[in-house]
Amino acid sequence: NAGVTQTPKFRILKIGQSMTLQCTQDMNHNYMYWYRQDPGMGLKLIYYSVGAGITDKGEVPNGYNVSRSTTEDFPLRLELAAPSQTSVYFCASSYSGDFVNEQFFGPGTRLTVL
């Protein structure tokens, strides 16, 4: 199993540009999550999904959109990039949402907005 994969690994955007961060998992997990991590800080939950077709907001959803059309994929969309969105983005998945089950994290996407 590849686990959780994220693309791209690095990206530089100009202010106002848009992009989609891709996340795929091959573990047949129902739950998927997007986090962001600013330098020296812990992770903050952006959005999460409990299954295909269902998404919900986390702590910091403003400026982002998500969709979940399949069990495997959970893309994160930035519509109008701002410098405040410069961060490392992590995708994660788990079998269920009761958090007794561990979350598996991808390697991250480092995004810089200039």
Place this chain on the structure above:
Amino acid sequence: DAKTTQPNSMESNEEEPVHLPCNHSTISGTDYIHWYRQLPSQGPEYVIHGLTSNVNNRMASLAIAEDRKSSTLILHRATLRDAAVYYCILNRDDKIIFGKGTRLHILP
């Protein structure tokens, strides 16, 4: 949000045990205690979790106080590879809330 308090950083010598403390005085009866760690330039990885009883796995042990207001992650024999940020987290309402964690330095 369920809050945890951890020291900002700790040091330990290689091949010695490490005890990482965590306070969670506002824990409720159904909150699980989870520990994750984040190695440099990687995503977090699960270490261990527990509810009331002490827990052991291949990576670590988790000691939970009787009143559940604190817990301790125990690495029995630290190696250089254990240098990471360790997060103590309370699972509440299906959301994991990460704090700043404890940065563990291992001295050779």
